[in-house]
Amino acid sequence: MSAVIQTSAMPIAIAKRPSRVLPRPARIGIYAFLFTAAAFFLLPLYVMLVTSVKPMEEIRLAHLFALPMKMTLEPWAQAWTSVCTGLQCEGIRGGFWNSVSIVVPSTIVSIFFGALNGYALSFWRPKYGNGLFLVLLMGAFVPYQVVMFPLVRAFASMSLFGTLPGIVLIHTIFGMPVMTLLFRNYYTTVPRELFMAARIDGGGFWRIFMQLMLPMSLPIIVVAVIMQVTGIWNDFILGLVFAGREHLPMTVQLNNVINTTTGERLYNVNMAATLLTSLVPLVIYLVSGRWFVRGIAAGAVKG
Missing domain, CATH: 1.10.3720.10 (MetI-like)
Structure with missing residues (x-):
């Protein structure tokens, strides 16, 4: 009985968790491609969005990618209601x-x-x-x-x-x-x-x-x-x-x-x-x- 108890009381070896390895080159390449593709398609949208909320004074500074210093929604209102589409100026x-x-x-x-x-x-x-x-x-x-x-x-x-x-x-x-x-x-x-x-x-x-x-x-x-x-x-x-x-x-x-x-x-x-x-x-x-x-x-x- 004591042998059994001694045997059952033996410490159980716990497997060590393998150390985290670096990402494989294939995974790095996939993420790099996805990031590049997302930037390629989203960059024009970003430029359009930030330009649409800038006043013309900031646009003349030619800082294309800069965030607006003074945000305005007046261009949106003008495009919707009063911009000229040919001879008529009633917006789109x-x-x-x-x-x-x-x-x-x-x-x-x-x-x-x-x-x-x-x-x-x-x-x-x-x-x-x-x-x-x-x-x-x-x-x-x-x-x-x-x-x-x-x-x-x-x-x-x-x-x-x-x-x-x-x-x-x-x-x-x-x-x-x-x-x-x-x-x-x-x-x-x-x-x-x-x-x-x-x-x-x-x-x-x-x-x-x-x-x-x-x-x-x-x-x-x-x-x-x-x-x-x-x-x-x-x-x-x-x-x-x-x-x-x-x-x-x-x-x-x-x-x-x-x-x-x-x-x-x-x-x-x-x-x-x-x-x-x-x-x-x-x-x-x-x-x-x-x-x-x-x-x-x-x-x-x-x-």
């Missing part, structure tokens, strides 16, 4: 609401018809469906400039040129191929047995689409919304050609702000107007970036 707020009125219906309509086309081409397999999909796929890679003049003539003959419905229709047409490709590739990952079970239960084309497929499509819908909103909001050439003077989007008015020279060039106002124009896509990416990654992982690029 009108362009903001024009962009909203263009983006919202264009995004909704193009995503709806893209989802409908992808659903039809994935499950119902219509006659000549592969040929139709090939045409839509080719349309995703056609440059705008190739079909610009025919579209101008066609829209002018239909009295749609220079109108809000016209520019919405243009963005819907150009967004349809990519949206169809996106949703078709997503729906090919959905088990066909689920669709067949809905057919056995008596579901028709529209009922299956509205009650089964659309509720399952939230990840890819988020991806589509991000792509369409940022693409349409950042568009310049289509808005310049088809929107007309009454519906110019924010990007076109920003170009008018930068190129309007009446006296001294106000760099702080130009930077503030640029940041206001890019604010919507920036917020969308920051807020919904996680959903975008989930949508891509859920099958957005499969098929």
Whole structure:
């Protein structure tokens, strides 16, 4: 018994924690690359931001990277309400609401018809469906400039040129191929047995689409919304050609702000107007970036 007790009372050796080693060269290289890439993309944003809150007296000192000694939001207010966009000096707020009125219906309509086309081409397999999909796929890679003049003539003959419905229709047409490709590739990952079970239960084309497929499509819908909103909001050439003077989007008015020279060039106002124009896509990416990654992982690029 004493031997057992003596044995059990023997001290237990505790393993020493290995000393912390220096990071491996590969890890150092990864962090160095990430830091360099972040600085490369964030440095212009930093310059724009600090310039937009500096008075012109500090900007004339040519200290590009220096923080403002006297911060002011007057350039932001001027860019929003009173900066000249050509002959009018009413700020870029009108362009903001024009962009909203263009983006919202264009995004909704193009995503709806893209989802409908992808659903039809994935499950119902219509006659000549592969040929139709090939045409839509080719349309995703056609440059705008190739079909610009025919579209101008066609829209002018239909009295749609220079109108809000016209520019919405243009963005819907150009967004349809990519949206169809996106949703078709997503729906090919959905088990066909689920669709067949809905057919056995008596579901028709529209009922299956509205009650089964659309509720399952939230990840890819988020991806589509991000792509369409940022693409349409950042568009310049289509808005310049088809929107007309009454519906110019924010990007076109920003170009008018930068190129309007009446006296001294106000760099702080130009930077503030640029940041206001890019604010919507920036917020969308920051807020919904996680959903975008989930949508891509859920099958957005499969098929």
